[in-house]
Amino acid sequence: MSLEFSADAQKKIAALCERYTVSGTKQPVVMAALHLAQKEFGHLSDDALRLVASTLGLPYAHVYGVATFYTMYRREPAGTTTIRMCTNISCMLRDGYDVLAAFEKQLGIKKGESTSNKKFHLVEEECIAACANAPCAVVGTKYYLDITPDQVGKIIAELEREPHPESEVV
Amino acid sequence: MPAPIGTKVVTSRFGNEEAKTLAGYEKTGGYQTLRKALAMRPEDVLNEVKASNLRGRGGAGFATGVKWGFVPKDATKVHLVCNADESEPGTCKDRELIYWDPHLLIEGMIISAHALKAVHNYIYIRGEMMREYAVLVKAVEEAYARGYLGKNVLGSGIEVHLTVHRGAGAYICGEETALLNSLEGRRGQPRLKPPFPAVKGLFGNPTIVNNVETLMNVPPIIDKGGAWFAGLGTGRSGGTRTLCVSGHVNKPGVYELPMDITFTQIINDVCGGVWKGRKVKAVIPGGVSMPPLAADELDVMCEFDALQTDERIKPVMVRPGQQFDLGGGRVLRTMAGSGGIVVLDEATDIPKATWRIMKFFAHESCGQCTPCREGTGWLEKVSRRVAEGNGKPEDVDLLASIAHGIAGNTICALGDAAAWPMLGFLTKFRADFEAAIKRRAA
Numbered sequence: 033m034s035l036e037f038s039a040d041a042q043k044k045i046a047a048l049c050e051r052y053t054v055s056g057t058k059q060p061v062v063m064a065a066l067h068l069a070q071k072e073f074g075h076l077s078d079d080a081l082r083l084v085a086s087t088l089g090l091p092y093a094h095v096y097g098v099a100t101f102y103t104m105y106r107r108e109p110a111g112t113t114t115i116r117m118c119t120n121i122s123c124m125l126r127d128g129y130d131v132l133a134a135f136e137k138q139l140g141i142k143k144g145e146s147t148s149n150k151k152f153h154l155v156e157e158e159c160i161a162a163c164a165n166a167p168c169a170v171v172g173t174k175y176y177l178d179i180t181p182d183q184v185g186k187i188i189a190e191l192e193r194e195p196h197p198e199s200e201v202v
Numbered sequence: 203m204p205a206p207i208g209t210k211v212v213t214s215r216f217g218n219e220e221a222k223t224l225a226g227y228e229k230t231g232g233y234q235t236l237r238k239a240l241a242m243r244p245e246d247v248l249n250e251v252k253a254s255n256l257r258g259r260g261g262a263g264f265a266t267g268v269k270w271g272f273v274p275k276d277a278t279k280v281h282l283v284c285n286a287d288e289s290e291p292g293t294c295k296d297r298e299l300i301y302w303d304p305h306l307l308i309e310g311m312i313i314s315a316h317a318l319k320a321v322h323n324y325i326y327i328r329g330e331m332m333r334e335y336a337v338l339v340k341a342v343e344e345a346y347a348r349g350y351l352g353k354n355v356l357g358s359g360i361e362v363h364l365t366v367h368r369g370a371g372a373y374i375c376g377e378e379t380a381l382l383n384s385l386e387g388r389r390g391q392p393r394l395k396p397p398f399p400a401v402k403g404l405f406g407n408p409t410i411v412n413n414v415e416t417l418m419n420v421p422p423i424i425d426k427g428g429a430w431f432a433g434l435g436t437g438r439s440g441g442t443r444t445l446c447v448s449g450h451v452n453k454p455g456v457y458e459l460p461m462d463i464t465f466t467q468i469i470n471d472v473c474g475g476v477w478k479g480r481k482v483k484a485v486i487p488g489g490v491s492m493p494p495l496a497a498d499e500l501d502v503m504c505e506f507d508a509l510q511t512d513e514r515i516k517p518v519m520v521r522p523g524q525q526f527d528l529g530g531g532r533v534l535r536t537m538a539g540s541g542g543i544v545v546l547d548e549a550t551d552i553p554k555a556t557w558r559i560m561k562f563f564a565h566e567s568c569g570q571c572t573p574c575r576e577g578t579g580w581l582e583k584v585s586r587r588v589a590e591g592n593g594k595p596e597d598v599d600l601l602a603s604i605a606h607g608i609a610g611n612t613i614c615a616l617g618d619a620a621a622w623p624m625l626g627f628l629t630k631f632r633a634d635f636e637a638a639i640k641r642r643a644a
Contacts, residue, residue: 051363053321061387063370063387064367098388103371104329104330104370105370119558120291120558121486121559158289159291159292161288161328161330163446164294164455166449170332173332173336198332201333
């Protein structure tokens with residue numbers, strides 16, 4: 033099955049190609065193109081990588097290499113709203129692991145998994161640069177700060193009403 | 203006299219929602235310094251920055267003006283890249299700085315680009331910072347629309363472009379050569395240095411990579427003068443520092459503080475003391491890559507040179523009786539790093555905290571160099587079994603030996619960043635590791 037970028041995505045890619053001043057290659061746009069592909073197709077299947085490769089005139093192997101290096105690109109389908117819960121040092125010192133466990137319990141999944149209704153995806157994240165408000169989580173453009181385990185139910189309910197898919201800024 | 207507590211150079215617009223917009227920023231004097239800078243010769247801007255004693259706020263503390271001076275004089279194509287990939291655990295200042303004052307960063311970049319004669323410039327922002335990415339993209343659009351960016355900045359004949367490049371999750375991209383590879387659309391793996399980016403960087407052109415806070419200090423320097431800025435600081439370090447305090451204090455936060463403030467003052471006077479009425483056990487002085495300070499080492503200044511040379515800080519050891527050698531017999535005490543101060547109280551399980559730090563580095567090693575790729579994994583495994591009470595008596599020396607084998611043997615500093623805190627925690631809290639191992643024997 034071959035995929036196509038939407039007209040909007042094609043326009044964005046074309047505009048970005050003008051912003052990198054290196055002649056003869058569109059390679060610097062690959063990260064943005066992968067973000068766009070993930071937004072449009074939900075995850076980066078082999079076909080999505082082929083589309084990025086052909087759009088930018090790059091070898092498939094190069095695009096595959098980039099897509100598998102960075103943790104925010106996903107090769108498999110996953111829940112729409114990704115909860116990135118930090119457990120790094122500052123969060124750990126203020127019981128971040130208990131909050132992560134509360135998310136797992138509330139969603140009925142383990143970290144790295146998605147809920148069966150494909151609404152949520154839970155990630156144990158490395159430091160998200162909100163350490164002064166540990167424990168903290170980032171969900172798209174929304175930060176949850178100074179979280180206690182008993183607030184997790186409320187957070188999930190809020191995200192049910194107002195999802196923050198990561199594609200909102202792409 | 204260094205600046206008193208309360209002096210604000212880069213955080214003056216924190217909490218001011220209106221200042222995030224171009225109109226609000228202009229209302230507080232924004233972009234006036236750009237007009238002044240455009241009337242100056244590039245070398246005069248550079249000289250002001252040199253005179254300011256501004257040092258890089260991303261981690262290394264290198265003199266910004268000196269770095270800019272490394273760009274070859276005959277260079278025809280130069281780039282300025284802002285490193286906004288803040289990911290060092292314990293560090294949360296750049297994200298706040300971008301969120302509250304995006305136009306100060308943009309103004310700083312335009313002035314710096316003028317000094318460097320750099321036309322095509324980039325902000326590399328961390329993939330997870332989606333809110334701040336949106337803030338920056340909007341601010342850059344506003345600046346273009348108003349003529350601060352573009353082919354002819356404010357009619358001066360100077361061309362400056364700025365593009366926001368979003369990462370996708372990789373701590374290593376905060377390392378400047380990995381960042382450049384990522385910006386070129388490659389895997390974010392560091393390059394061998396030399397050549398340094400100032401000579402051969404982005405697309406093979408001379409490139410200056412500066413931290414967010416570093417660049418945000420440039421407009422105030424050009425506005426009030428390098429001598430003013432140098433006078434705010436102490437010794438060879440000009441200005442203030444934006445410090446992020448997290449962990450076991452009553453009032454964690456992002457605070458702009460004087461360069462000569464001590465850790466004791468930060469904890470007690472600024473952050474309301476250690477929580478729950480407890481005492482300090484250890485302090486990570488500048489992100490988890492930096493060796494920790496023990497409770498009796500907190501009267502030192504949180505300043506670049508002091509943290510490397512103050513003799514009240516015990517040197518990091520490979521094992522009792524053998525100092526870690528940074529090269530040429532130089533001892534390693536600690537470094538100011540990224541400004542991420544993490545306070546650990548007396549109840550902290552040090553082996554467990556150390557394991558969490560090693561888990562991070564094992565996860566983030568890019569895999570390019572064997573000592574780091576394998577070594578960080580071994581550090582994680584061995585420190586985990588010690589923390590879980592399954593350690594063996596020889597594990598303390600094993601951890602030191604692995605760390606020593608990584609340090610200095612890799613392309614970039616990520617290997618050192620894992621090895622230094624490992625050795626630092628073993629040096630200062632050896633008894634805690636031994637006790638965790640004895641728990642198993644008992």
